[in-house]
Amino acid sequence: MVNEPARLPAPRGTVIVSSVASDAHTWNLVLLQLLLEEMGYHVINLGPCVPDALLVEECVLRQPTMVVISSINGHGYADGLRLAPRLRARPELAATPIVIGGKLGVVEDATERDRQSAVLLEAGFDAVFADAHATDLCRYLRSGEPVGQSTGTSVGPSAGQAVPRTVAGAPGRP
Amino acid sequence: MNSRHRVPALRGVDFGEFVRRRAAAGTLVVQPRMGFDDPRKMRAGLSATKSAAAATVGTVTLDSYTRLRDDAALADALARGRPLNGYPIVAHDRAVTEAMLAGLYGPDFPVQVRHGSAVPQDIFEALVALRLNATEGGPVSYCLPYGRTPLAESVRNWTQCVRRFAELREEGAEPHLETFGGCLMGQLCPPGLLVAVSVLEALFFQQHGVRSVSLSYAQQTHAGQDREAVAALRRLCGELLPAGSWHVVVYAYMGLYPVTVQGAYRLLGAAAELAVRSGAERLIVKTVAESRQIPPIEENVAALEFAAATAARTVRDGRSDAEDSETYQEAAALVHAVLGLGRDLGGALVRAFERGYLDVPYCVHPDNRGRTRSHLDGEGRLRWADPGALPLARHGRTGAARRVTSAELHADLHFVRRAFDGADEERVALTGGSAAVPVQDGLPNGSPEIARAEGS
Ligand code: B12
Numbered sequence: 085m086v087n088e089p090a091r092l093p094a095p096r097g098t099v100i101v102s103s104v105a106s107d108a109h110t111w112n113l114v115l116l117q118l119l120l121e122e123m124g125y126h127v128i129n130l131g132p133c134v135p136d137a138l139l140v141e142e143c144v145l146r147q148p149t150m151v152v153i154s155s156i157n158g159h160g161y162a163d164g165l166r167l168a169p170r171l172r173a174r175p176e177l178a179a180t181p182i183v184i185g186g187k188l189g190v191v192e193d194a195t196e197r198d199r200q201s202a203v204l205l206e207a208g209f210d211a212v213f214a215d216a217h218a219t220d221l222c223r224y225l226r227s228g229e230p231v232g233q234s235t236g237t238s239v240g241p242s243a244g245q246a247v248p249r250t251v252a253g254a255p256g257r258p
Numbered sequence: 259m260n261s262r263h264r265v266p267a268l269r270g271v272d273f274g275e276f277v278r279r280r281a282a283a284g285t286l287v288v289q290p291r292m293g294f295d296d297p298r299k300m301r302a303g304l305s306a307t308k309s310a311a312a313a314t315v316g317t318v319t320l321d322s323y324t325r326l327r328d329d330a331a332l333a334d335a336l337a338r339g340r341p342l343n344g345y346p347i348v349a350h351d352r353a354v355t356e357a358m359l360a361g362l363y364g365p366d367f368p369v370q371v372r373h374g375s376a377v378p379q380d381i382f383e384a385l386v387a388l389r390l391n392a393t394e395g396g397p398v399s400y401c402l403p404y405g406r407t408p409l410a411e412s413v414r415n416w417t418q419c420v421r422r423f424a425e426l427r428e429e430g431a432e433p434h435l436e437t438f439g440g441c442l443m444g445q446l447c448p449p450g451l452l453v454a455v456s457v458l459e460a461l462f463f464q465q466h467g468v469r470s471v472s473l474s475y476a477q478q479t480h481a482g483q484d485r486e487a488v489a490a491l492r493r494l495c496g497e498l499l500p501a502g503s504w505h506v507v508v509y510a511y512m513g514l515y516p517v518t519v520q521g522a523y524r525l526l527g528a529a530a531e532l533a534v535r536s537g538a539e540r541l542i543v544k545t546v547a548e549s550r551q552i553p554p555i556e557e558n559v560a561a562l563e564f565a566a567a568t569a570a571r572t573v574r575d576g577r578s579d580a581e582d583s584e585t586y587q588e589a590a591a592l593v594h595a596v597l598g599l600g601r602d603l604g605g606a607l608v609r610a611f612e613r614g615y616l617d618v619p620y621c622v623h624p625d626n627r628g629r630t631r632s633h634l635d636g637e638g639r640l641r642w643a644d645p646g647a648l649p650l651a652r653h654g655r656t657g658a659a660r661r662v663t664s665a666e667l668h669a670d671l672h673f674v675r676r677a678f679d680g681a682d683e684e685r686v687a688l689t690g691g692s693a694a695v696p697v698q699d700g701l702p703n704g705s706p707e708i709a710r711a712e713g714s
Binding site: 118 | 325335341444
């Protein structure tokens with residue numbers, strides 16, 4: 085289940101888009117893929133319910149410019165927390181920009197969401213987009229915070245990354 | 259589970275009979291999509307459903323770890339007290355679930371378990387042990403939208419499980435199965451294919467011994483087309499299923515839901531009207547929380563009562579199920595093409611997907627060919643932009659195959675949300691989030707066609 089369109093060459097490199105192990109939702113993945121392709125990336129979409137080991141292997145094999153994890157089923161926090169150290173444990177991926185976003189938790193509470201985002205950053209993600217828009221990813225990529233380049237700022241376990249940060253939607257919106 | 263050989267504490271309820279009796283009295287049965295991890299909260303939810311001012315049945319929706327049989331992740335989440343997105347029926351000891359249901363589940367309050375698993379053996383084991391004899395699914399509809407299990411494996415699993423479930427009849431509890439085929443990916447599937455898969459899954463259930471079935475149809479983008487689709491579904495049921503063995507269940511919209519309170523209720527109201535006008539017997543509701551989070555108990559009760567009240571002031575429209583329509587022609591062509599692929603329906607379904615006789619738009623599952631594309635026409639009806647290899651040579655095509663751009667896909671995904679939220683919500687962009695992002699940001703017109711959902 086690898087969605088890799090034959091469109092070459094992608095000037096900005098390859099991005100792996102993937103769900104987490106327990107999440108079956110795919111429309112989010114398809115839209116993120118399109119957005120990234122339109123920004124000039126070559127996208128490999130690993131699809132839903134990706135076991136941690138498969139995701140790690142694909143990332144090691146493809147050496148992507150960036151990894152985008154998307155989850156909306158409410159288990160993204162727990163699954164992501166387990167996944168990040170597994171990705172970072174591979175020397176080949178120690179410096180790869182890895183971001184996560186979507187509806188990551190089951191409980192809708194701004195304080196809890198911010199706490200979870202901070203924990204995810206600590207676990208190894210470079211950015212966390214909780215309840216954010218897909219376009220926030222575009223903005224993040226365009227904002228000049230370099231992806232795949234070292235800025236010299238090192239925070240968290242993966243040194244040499246862009247400044248880790250979280251982006252969250254405002255709470256309690258109907 | 260050590261309690262496996264205990265005498266069951268609960269007794270099965272004839273779900274199909276319950277619904278048909280209410281329908282005969284002119285009452286639409288309404289049901290929530292509800293599932294909480296904590297047995298006490300689950301019990302409170304069922305209790306509130308039961309006492310709502312409506313003719314209700316209860317729902318226990320299972321969490322994704324249970325669906326995928328990820329025992330390690332489930333055990334870890336339970337040990338750390340992490341919230342789950344549903345009720346972990348396999349992990350909880352049987353006595354816990356029996357206590358959760360005691361005094362609620364009974365002839366006046368059937369409870370259905372909903373899960374979404376292509377590897378449901380453990381789930382069915384738990385249901386059988388608990389005498390919970392109503393559930394939902396299907397070899398196709400609980401596979402393609404729900405992960406990466408190969409279709410042939412899902413068919414094998416479902417064959418085995420349906421046969422086991424059918425044995426409950428001998429134990430005095432008429433088993434009931436509902437198809438999820440009328441929903442599939444939740445959105446942007448032309449109704450002919452939804453109706454066809456729903457019918458094929460019901461035939462599959464009956465082939466393996468479960469007689470009492472219900473067939474789903476999920477509300478789509480156009481009321482007239484939906485009305486036509488339910489009629490087509492009922493006509494095919496009449497033609498292919500034994501009389502008295504089936505009923506139809508309408509799902510309130512299963513795609514990106516409106517984010518405003520008014521929008522959410524308007525859409526639910528339209529679903530209730532569709533159900534009553536078309537003669538459907540049961541409705542599964544959605545709540546104002548849908549676009550954001552798993553709905554709390556009170557929002558479920560409010561939705562159930564609103565839907566029941568809307569249904570009570572709506573009447574069946576008197577149109578005949580026998581009417582011919584494009585949706586009927588399309589669904590019938592698909593059903594008969596699959597039935598022609600062999601007498602064993604499970605095998606026929608696998609072959610149908612191999613050949614592209616069935617092919618779900620935008621579904622990235624490897625056993626789905628991914629050659630079809632759908633789009634909305636100027637009036638909001640779902641059409642085939644590209645029918646792929648669907649055997650629809652004579653019907654249902656609206657001209658030559660055309661490309662669907664990402665901007666179009668984005669607009670189509672948000673069509674219902676926008677229509678029901680109204681013009682004042684134009685700033686709602688890619689999610690129900692709050693940032694005022696222009697809708698087209700990052701989605702320029704004329705962007706490349708969405709790539710085929712497979713490949714290397
Ligand atoms: C369609 C749908 C389904 C379909 C999915 C079919 C498929 N294969 O895709 C079906 C019916 C199968 C389904 C099943 C389930 N679903 Co569902 N589903 C939805 C629904 C209605 C729409 C989701 C959708 O298609 N979104 C389309 C995308 C394009 O939009 P989006 O979700 O807003 O995603 C955007 C943003 O989140 C953001 N984003 C996402 N990821 C990332 C990543 C980054 C880096 C960035 C920057 C942004 C970003 O950008 C995305 C694209 O615009 C939503 C409710 C809703 N939103 O109306 C529920 C919903 C997501 N489902 C939910 C749940 C819980 C489930 C189930 C577990 C069943 C259950 N217990 O209710 C199962 C999943 C089983 C599993 N193993 O995961 C919950 C999640 C609750 C939570 N997070 O707390 C929701 C919110 C419904 C609800 N209110 O209960 N579902």
